[in-house]
Amino acid sequence: MDMKNKNDFRKFKRFARGLRITMDVFFWAVIVAAAGALIGVAVIQAMKESNFVFPASSMGSISLQVDGMIKYRLDSQVPDTVNLKNVFTWILFLASVVSVLIAPIFYQLSKILKNVEQDRPFDARNADRLFVIGTVMIIASFVVRLAEYIVFDMLITTLKITNIELNLMLDGTMVIVGMLILLLGGIFKYGSYLQQEYDETV
């Protein structure tokens, strides 16, 4: 490897180290958030219903937004008081489920970056790690949307909003990204085979 390539790779390894630390922080943040959300669910269940009854006026303006471009105000449809206990419970529970689902992504990315730091980007396990990430992304594309659907449905029912229909659809972007990562896993698998051939050549 000539000097320029060596310097480029050294810079890349430093970048990988910074990114690995970031992934570690995100991983633990997500785990703590999931644990906190589950504790929150337990606390909410133990509290009285009356703690979650709010007058509609205290909640400010309630509106429905589409990509931040269209805003439809719903104030006139909301009842005078609303009980949000179930809504908070489900939001926290689903937040913990989604957090637990995406935590492996950060964990696997951290391990991949560690291998890059140790000059083993084509370690055989990296291909398996990419397969895990890709699979989780595809599953998450459905689970995250399902979680959002459940929360919105609960909000609509609690706030007694009419004339709104919900559609459950896959997040196409996440599915495509997941499939691309699976493809990348296949490429890394071939790369690890080439690495092994190289390592076994004296």
Next chain:
Amino acid sequence: MAIIMRLDRMMADRKVSLNELADKIGITLANLSNLKTGKVKAVRFSTLNAICRELSCQPGDLLEYTPGEDEDEDLE
């Protein structure tokens, strides 16, 4: 593998140790040991060149082909 490395024989003939040869040809002791014991899959010409230079021998002195060994690989 039908190709057998006779490096140990040449090293004994030339009275060269593994450490010495590894230093002279610029590969690690571990790799040279793997080469000697036939645990490698392939040898670069540059490595073969360096070994022949240091041991004053021909590639044919280091490599031997035994056809019988290939049958075991076909069965695998």
